[in-house]
Amino acid sequence: MRGNVWVFAEEPLEESLKLVAEARTLADSMKVEVDVLAFDLKEEPEVFGRYGANKVFTCRLEEGENIFRNPIYAETVSRLAKTRKPALILFPSTPNGEDVAARVAAKLDSGFISNCLEIFFENGVLKARKPVYEDKAHAVMAWTGCETAIATMRTSLLELKESRTGRPKMVRVEPAKVDVGVRFAGRIKADPKLVDVSEADVVIGVGRGVSPESMKLVEDLAEALKASIGGTRAALDKGLIPYERQIGISGKKIAPKLYVACGISGSPYHTLGIKNARFTIAINLDKSAPIVKTADLTLIGDVQTCIPAILKKLGGRRYG
Ligand SMILES: Cc1cc2nc3c(=O)[nH]c(=O)nc-3n(C[C@H](O)[C@H](O)[C@H](O)COP(=O)(O)OP(=O)(O)OC[C@H]3O[C@@H](n4cnc5c(N)ncnc54)[C@H](O)[C@@H]3O)c2cc1C
Numbered sequence: 282m283r284g285n286v287w288v289f290a291e292e293p294l295e296e297s298l299k300l301v302a303e304a305r306t307l308a309d310s311m312k313v314e315v316d317v318l319a320f321d322l323k324e325e326p327e328v329f330g331r332y333g334a335n336k337v338f339t340c341r342l343e344e345g346e347n348i349f350r351n352p353i354y355a356e357t358v359s360r361l362a363k364t365r366k367p368a369l370i371l372f373p374s375t376p377n378g379e380d381v382a383a384r385v386a387a388k389l390d391s392g393f394i395s396n397c398l399e400i401f402f403e404n405g406v407l408k409a410r411k412p413v414y415e416d417k418a419h420a421v422m423a424w425t426g427c428e429t430a431i432a433t434m435r436t437s438l439l440e441l442k443e444s445r446t447g448r449p450k451m452v453r454v455e456p457a458k459v460d461v462g463v464r465f466a467g468r469i470k471a472d473p474k475l476v477d478v479s480e481a482d483v484v485i486g487v488g489r490g491v492s493p494e495s496m497k498l499v500e501d502l503a504e505a506l507k508a509s510i511g512g513t514r515a516a517l518d519k520g521l522i523p524y525e526r527q528i529g530i531s532g533k534k535i536a537p538k539l540y541v542a543c544g545i546s547g548s549p550y551h552t553l554g555i556k557n558a559r560f561t562i563a564i565n566l567d568k569s570a571p572i573v574k575t576a577d578l579t580l581i582g583d584v585q586t587c588i589p590a591i592l593k594k595l596g597g598r599r600y601g
Contacts, residue, residue, distance in 0.1 A: 284368040284429065285314045288334075289358065289381060294324050296373055298332045299439040303400075304371055305333025310402045313368060317449070318361075320354055320456075330449040332442070340454040349463045351377060355384030356457035362389055362429050369400070369407060374433040386431040392424045393431040400432055416534065437479075437536040438557060473507040474500070477533075478526055481509035484537045486528055486555070489515035490544020490566065491584055496521060498588040499543060505595045511535065513551050529554040543584045547572025564588070 290297035314335040319326040326337040372378035386393035397409040424430040512522040529551040536557035563576035
């Protein structure tokens with residue numbers, strides 16, 4: 282009998298719920314169930330039921346234990362997997378997800394495919410599609426000869442879809458006793474401006490319509506919105522952004538909650554990279570620019586006057 286599809290959940294929960302919904306579709310095609318590993322989550326684990334979970338394994342480490350938890354999670358998941366034999370354990374493609382997944386794969390001596398865009402079941406074989414060559418091509422890979430497949434998956438492109446109404450079965454699991462050997466010594470907050478544009482919740486895009494002098498305004502807006510700065514090929518050519526911040530067909534594909542396009546015309550080469558942005562605001566002098574048709578909201582005007590006006594609304598003292 283084939284094993285179930287497991288999902289390792291982490292906070293923020295919305296991303297893990299998308300993963301559970303994706304696992305549900307896969308499990309249906311395999312005619313198996315979806316089990317969620319809900320370790321140390323603040324939310325009530327029942328919520329996973331709505332997105333397709335049949336069972337939730339909960340596990341809670343002592344409050345205030347100032348330790349690096351991933352080795353404990355990995356050992357706990359591996360022990361559970363050795364007895365329950367899931368067909369696949371799916372982790373979010375996040376720093377923690379990748380870390381725990383790699384440890385579990387090593388402990389189970391399993392095949393591990395990271396950063397998957399899609400996982401599917403074809404002719405009795407589990408396969409995954411993943412980007413290669415910096416997203417310029419996709420490879421399809423298949424797991425062979427391992428009882429439990431291990432994968433990490435990008436959640437930014439997945440849909441959050443509810444599928445069931447039933448309450449999942451709850452199973453409490455004791456955390457494994459592991460000598461971790463390291464502990465957290467402290468936390469340093471990341472500067473949102475330095476976050477990769479493909480991972481940021483808010484992105485400001487700059488184009489040819491932004492002058493080098495206006496970049497200070499863009500940086501102030503980025504600070505106010507906790508945004509990462511990217512831009513067009515033209516902005517790259519003008520030296521406003523480095524290559525790794527170019528967005529578009531030959532740059533990064535982004536999926537932020539908010540994209541603010543400043544002085545960008547909306548060439549298809551650029552808009553292909555922003556099609557998964559949830560809400561786009563364009564600032565442009567020209568009301569016939571193509572971006573005006575695709576943006577959710579447009580400010581017709583000069584970036585040099587529109588950005589200070591936004592900052593004033595946001596309460597920036599210098600712009601009051
Ligand atoms: C093979 C190939 C691959 C490419 N890959 C990419 C890619 O990955 N990403 C990418 O972005 N491009 C890419 N391009 C280039 C693309 O075709 C466009 O040339 C580019 O996106 C245009 O950038 P832009 O919108 O900044 O500049 P423009 O098209 O020149 O637009 C500037 C806009 O700014 C507005 N504007 C001017 N001054 C102001 C102001 N003061 N205030 C407000 N608005 C103002 C103008 O009205 C105009 O709409 C590629 C091209 C090719 C051929």
